Amino acid sequence: METIIQTVEMQEISESYDIIKELGQGSYGRVLLAQDKLIGQPLAMKLVRKDQTHLETFLRELSFSVTLSNHPDIIRTYPIFIGKRDHYIMTQELAPAGTLHDIIRNQVGIPEDAVKRCAIQISCALDYMHRRGLVHRDLKTDNVLLMDKDCYYIKLSDFGLTQHVGTCVSAMSHIIPYMAPELCDLTDEEFLILSPSIDTWAFGVLLFVILTGYLPWFEALKTDALYQEYTDWKPCSDFTPLPVRWKILSREAMSMLGIFFAHCPCCRHPVHSVSSYVDVPWKTKISAHVSHMADEEEELEINVVDS
Structure with a gap:
C-alpha cells in the first residue's frame, strides 16, 4: 500500500x-x-x-x-x-462531538435509533477495509469519532493495530472485552492468522455496549462467569430465558448478535449483515430500570463508562 x-x-x-x-x-x-x-x-x-x-x-x-x-x-x-x-x-x-464512548449512559446505552445509525456507518467502514484486505483489530467505542452528538455522521479511527488479512499476530499484552475468543486463548508461544472475523466479533461487542450501557463480559473465556453464562444460554436459546443483563434486548437483536458471536471464526457473518436487522426492534419494551435493578449490586463494576 x-x-x-x-x-x-x-x-x-x-x-x-x-x-x-x-x-x-x-x-x-x-x-x-x-x-x-x-x-x-x-x-x-x-x-x-x-x-x-x-x-x-x-x-x-x-x-x-x-x-x-x-x-x-x-x-x-x-x-x-x-x-x-x-x-x-x-x-x-476534527471530530467536534468527541467519541462514541463519551455519549454512552451507564446501564442505558444510547437511543436505539442512534445505535442503528452507528451500526450502519461502522459496518460500512469495516466492510470497506475488509474488501481491501485489512483488519482493523482495535474496534471499540473510543475509536469511533462523532461529527455530531446524535450519531448522524460518525467516523471510524485509530489504525495503529491495523494489519493485512493473513498476517500472523501474537498474543496481546492484555485482554480487553472486545477481543474474540481465539485472541483471548492465544498463549505466548502461539500465533493467529488474521481474518475479518476478528473485527466482526468486536463489532458485536460494540453493538451490545451502545445498546445496553454495559460490557457483556471482561474476557471471552470460560473463566469469565458472564461469558460462560452467555455461551451456556446460546445453544438452548429457544427454551431458556435470556441472561439477566441481556433481557433488555429483543429476540431479533439477540439473533443479530448471535451471527457475530459465533465461536468459530469462519461461521461469523460479515459485518454488513447488520443491514438486514435495522427494520426490526433491538430493544424490548421492558423498562431498563427493572432489568438493571436485578444485577446492579453484583455487576456494577463493569459498567461501560467506569471501565
Whole structure:
C-alpha cells in the first residue's frame, strides 16, 4: 500500500499551525486541537510518543490512515508526517462531538435509533477495509469519532493495530472485552492468522455496549462467569430465558448478535449483515430500570463508562 507522505520539519509547526488546546491523552501520547494558519481550518493533531512506538509502526499507521481516508465513514488523515524530539505527529480532520464512548449512559446505552445509525456507518467502514484486505483489530467505542452528538455522521479511527488479512499476530499484552475468543486463548508461544472475523466479533461487542450501557463480559473465556453464562444460554436459546443483563434486548437483536458471536471464526457473518436487522426492534419494551435493578449490586463494576 503505497502512499505519498509529505514531511514537515519541526520548525514549520509553529509557522503552519496554532495549537489551541489539548483534546485528550493516553499512554500513546496526546491529541491537540490545532488550526491551520493558511486556511483557518481546525484539525486534530495526534502526537505519538517515540518511546511507545517504532517509526516503522507509526508510518504504517499513517499510511493506512491516509489511504482509507477516501471513505466517508473513516476519519480523514492528511498526508503529512511531522517528527519532533519526543513524538511523531499526524494531522486529522476534527471530530467536534468527541467519541462514541463519551455519549454512552451507564446501564442505558444510547437511543436505539442512534445505535442503528452507528451500526450502519461502522459496518460500512469495516466492510470497506475488509474488501481491501485489512483488519482493523482495535474496534471499540473510543475509536469511533462523532461529527455530531446524535450519531448522524460518525467516523471510524485509530489504525495503529491495523494489519493485512493473513498476517500472523501474537498474543496481546492484555485482554480487553472486545477481543474474540481465539485472541483471548492465544498463549505466548502461539500465533493467529488474521481474518475479518476478528473485527466482526468486536463489532458485536460494540453493538451490545451502545445498546445496553454495559460490557457483556471482561474476557471471552470460560473463566469469565458472564461469558460462560452467555455461551451456556446460546445453544438452548429457544427454551431458556435470556441472561439477566441481556433481557433488555429483543429476540431479533439477540439473533443479530448471535451471527457475530459465533465461536468459530469462519461461521461469523460479515459485518454488513447488520443491514438486514435495522427494520426490526433491538430493544424490548421492558423498562431498563427493572432489568438493571436485578444485577446492579453484583455487576456494577463493569459498567461501560467506569471501565
